[in-house]
Amino acid sequence: MVREWKRIFSIPNFYVVLLVIPPIIFLFYGFIYQKQFARELPMAVWDEDGSSVSRTLTDMMEQNENIHFTHVVFSNAEIEKLMKEGKIFGAVHFPKNMESDAKKNHQSNITLYTNGAYLVPAKMIYKGAAEIIIKGGLAVVLQKAEKQGMPADQANTLVQPIKLNTTVLYNPEFNYQMYLTPGLVTVGLQMALIVASVLILNLEFRRNTIDGLLKISTSSSQIIIGKMLAHLCIAWLLFILISFVVFPVFDLGKPQTDFSFFILYTLLALACIGIGMMLSAISDNLLFVVDVALFFTSPAFVFSGFTFPRWAMPWYDQIYAEIMPYTHFLDGFIKLYFMELPIRYAYPEMVRLLIFIGITFPVAIVVFQKKINQYLKNIQQ
Template sequence: MKTISQIIIREWKRIFSIPNFYVVLLVIPPVIFFFYGLIYQKQFAKELPMAVWDEDQSSVSRTLTDMMEQNDNIHFTHTAFSNAEIEKLMKEGKIFGAVHFPKNMESDAKKNHQSNITLYTNGAYLVPAKMIYKGAAEIIIKGGLAVVLEKAEKQGMPAQTANALVQPIKLNSTILYNPDFNYKMYLTPGLITVGLQMALIVAAVLILNLEFKRNTIDDLLEISHSSSQIVIGKMLAHLSVSWILFVLVAFVVFPVYDLEKPGTDFNFFIIYTLMALACIGIGMMLSALSDNLLFVTDVALFFTSPAFVFSGFTFPRWAMPWYDQLYSDIMPYTHFLDGFIKLYFMQLPMHYAMPEVYKLLLFTGVTFPLAVIIFQRKINLYLKNQH
């Protein structure tokens, strides 16, 4: 323990004095965390600009337009008079969608003739398109039902009977865990934690090989010739620094942006610590494998950069090709995210996240022993060459 303590203290000094470490671990992450929070500070994408093409010019079309304008997602900024004009406005980036009320819409409805309202959305902007569709579709459906209901009541049908006839089955939807579709609540924690994985792995790939690069390996070997002691000591030093980042995220960044989830701190700490150990283990294994700093850094960046995409955060993993699913499984962030959603977003007890806990422990159980074995061979070879 005395030897490991000496290695820990020595590694702390290196972390806080070598730019390769302190910039990656302590300078860049806080800046990125606060920038991520600022991006989604508005929480919702509201009042998306739209155009209206009203050929009917009736009370029904004006009522539907007014109802859509009241929706938080929609704001009519342009009036169009043709399909070509709508396309032109979209190409210029002036609108995200449009609605077209055809001629004789009101009269056709009164004659029991079907009338087709056209809703235009820009699929190149997937999220705004879905939000416009959600907001406009609900109103148009309600408007159509209201027209039928009004006609039935005018024919003498009781309001309750008419309502049951027009809408015999009513859908009640309940959205859990992020009912308001709050972008800040949804995206900011995910982006921050994927940034943590990247920082931890990129720093960890330099832990062992940097000793040779900076010609400090002799100083290290004066403390211990045992790679297991060296790996454990360095691991504990970097793990303790990763806890500084946890404190920053959980008790500074999240509260500043109103992202706290009461009662989740301990479970969040456990799943985060397991991810940190997995990331440090992967980094140290790579660091032991190669002395080429540029190469291992490139490998770390290549490995961690697509983590957000492959994790299933924005697109379900089961819908990905099998080889993409395999790639996602070898990234700690994938399993951390599954556990994080359960423990943080859904505020579930720890036992719900045990599958993810076991998978993260597997990373630790594989990478650290490999790092110990490979680095011990390097130490033995180095000592042999010295003699």
């Protein structure tokens, strides 16, 4: 274990991947979403009605934190042009005679344009604008009812007999930093741990240091356990960096979840180290195992279900997601960190991570012992 520590701090392949790149990436991810919210998205207004109703609705939308009118347009072509140029994310069109049609009990259609190429801004604009337009329509009906002598309470009940109250839990403000930064940081950790771990065993042969290793022990189980403990200690250093530096700096710290997060994180680290050491034991081709590690870990964020539910993916993608430890870590992480549930709620995910550990390390021990035996046999000959 001590020997492996010395290697980690002296060989660039290790200390760059484990100690230099992760802190930079963690801070980089945090600063990307430092603004936390996507507010005041630029929009255009096309007002053919020019009435007090259209102006009132425009003013109401301007007061919404998601919307900011930056352009006045006079045609559909102008809206498309501004969207293509990236100057607006949406637009609203008030048709001619909108106010007069409303007074005559005729339906009037307001058109809301959103740019579906930018999915999140489009949803935020729709949410903000649709809410105001619906309220505006209800206000017109309410005003008519009151003018006809109907009491205000009765008019309110008539206009909106069923009222919807919404409660958003765990990230009620839709904070990008709270949502994305922890996920990106932890998926970056998986990648760093696996990429470093695939070098642990085959680098001994590549750097011709295997003889020094075998003077300490010829038992693959002792070698793998010692190296695993050294890399686990480095993983714990990264945990300290995340929980007590990165998260507090970006106001993401949740001290009440630190212990359960640490337990789940340790299982993720062991699963990642186990996968890497298994690959390192199987193949002596350094470039090949690094390529496999990158291919295996790079799509983890997408397949984990963090941005798109796994149940909606094709069955073969779901299978691919299941063979990545980050998928199960994320399920448990959402429960323990975001929802702040007791650790028992993450037992199923912890068991799955233990399965990774229980398979990969024994395979690595058996395969590497065969390599040691063959190497010693060749030396004796």
